[in-house]
Amino acid sequence: MVQSRLLDIAISEFGAKGLEGASTRGIAAAAGTAMSSITYHYGGKEGLYLAAADRIAERMSAVMGDPLELAHEIATDDAEGARAQIHRILGRLADKMASAESADWTLFVLREQMNPGEAFERIYSGVMGQMVRKLGDLVCIATGHAKVRAARIATITLMGQVITLRANRATCLKLLERDTLEASDILDIKARIDANIDAILDSMRAEEQGQA
Template identity: 40%
Template sequence: MVSATLLDTAIDQFGRLGFEGASTREIARASGTAMSSITYHFGGKQGLYLAAAEHIAAQIRALQGEPVARAVAAGQQSREAAIEALANVLDGLAQMMLRPETESWSRFIIREQQSPTEAFELLFTRAMQPILDAFIVLIIRARADLARRDAVAMAILLFGQAMVLRAGRAAVCRALGVDQIDEETGALLRNRLRANVLCILSEKPQ
């Protein structure tokens, strides 16, 4: 069985240094794993890189999969239920972005966003797309006036409001005059995010 420590170390190293800069020898050393184990399980650096992407995707699915599925089901009951369900999904996403372990995930993912490889396809299809699809379904239920393309655009931008809590962490802290996002600051941001989505989705269809 492949060690989670190895994959977590690989995510951290690839995120900090990029694919070219990271060394499988250093990843093995830092994780207490033999180099031969990396070769045996992954075939080399590229295989380890893709496994690291899959490990991120699996952890996101573990955190978001069930709550998102429940929200989509609940949102089918009415327009109001869809609005509340989407607010809950967005809050769950925000909470994930505030978790310490997502720091290393974000470095890896941001590199893939800027210069997509096979790993991006894996991350998008297995982790991002299911959440984005849920956003779209709930937005369409809440805002029947929107064309699908508009609903997709709204989903992307709402998604981004949660993402900034991790990808834009330094700017968030600087703007709020804090050194880190503590529990009180996190609650402020989550409450504001919820208010934003309720305001946007509560607009009466024309």
């Protein structure tokens, strides 16, 4: 229980202040444990940081595991099934990006995105990497596109519109003239995301058919 709380606080502190700025003494105090417990369990600050990354990877797996499992069952000629799974995966991700509980670990991941190290590799080697690769595969199936690179570029744009719900939260709130995202806002945003997904997939499918 103490270790779980320690990791949750570490994720929050490292996300807000980075590896250099966060204080292990402050993390230990907030978790109600001694500094020595960090040394004992994790070997020090860097070890705690990597353990926090592993914890984030576990959280992402718990959230995204089910839709990814279903995606593995899509046949290579099931364009409609692939499209439905793209909507399902990105819809689940949008719900998570819109929720308050994602704030701490998203900050941690964003820091690693800007300056990737071993922690990022640990996160990416889990469900994050599986998700983006699977989305690329699903885009290929949904559009009949043979070019993997084009599908992966589309995946970047598809995911970008979802991640902005957290990465650009302050801008979203300013633009919508809100202090917080209401349930109705999230529904409207998700509806637009769904429409954008279909527009991108339809455009790519038309391009592929035009070249056939």
